[in-house]
Amino acid sequence: MQSYTIGQAARLLGVSPDTARRWADAGRVATHRDESGRRLIDGRDLAAFSVEIAQGGTGDEEETYTSARNAFPGIVTAVKLGDIAAQVEIQAGPHRLVSLLTREAVEELGLEVGMQATARVKSTSVHIDRT
Numbered sequence: 001m002q003s004y005t006i007g008q009a010a011r012l013l014g015v016s017p018d019t020a021r022r023w024a025d026a027g028r029v030a031t032h033r034d035e036s037g038r039r040l041i042d043g044r045d046l047a048a049f050s051v052e053i054a055q056g057g058t059g060d061e062e063e064t065y066t067s068a069r070n071a072f073p074g075i076v077t078a079v080k081l082g083d084i085a086a087q088v089e090i091q092a093g094p095h096r097l098v099s100l101l102t103r104e105a106v107e108e109l110g111l112e113v114g115m116q117a118t119a120r121v122k123s124t125s126v127h128i129d130r131t
Helices: 006-013 017-025 043-056 103-109
Strands: 003-005 039-042 071-081 085-092 095-102 116-122 125-130
Touching: 003 006, 003 043, 006 017, 006 039, 006 043, 006 071, 039 043, 043 071, 043 085, 043 095, 071 095, 071 103, 085 103, 085 116, 095 103, 095 116, 095 125, 103 125
Parallel strands: none
Antiparallel strands: 003 039, 071 085, 071 116, 085 095, 116 125
């Protein structure tokens, strides 16, 4: 499973690294240390936490999250596979995006809960780029 540094987690959550560090220090999201001593957050834990703060708020003042050219970098929070189609949910800061795509596309991208991905939006269509 992919793990994220505090800085990467902050970017995915749409907050400053200081805010993400305070949340980790307060025990709101679990961290562990790698061999070099950096604090990391497990991808599944980060995915669950991103949904939690999006639904219930953070209790802190947040920076405004904006997209550049309709690109929403975030973290995959759910993947539902059918026989032919699939549904992928991404939490990008305070934004939850859902895309319906083929099962084959999900498998080719190797999408799973906890990994980084970017939702690209044009009109009513959402495309997923693995990052």
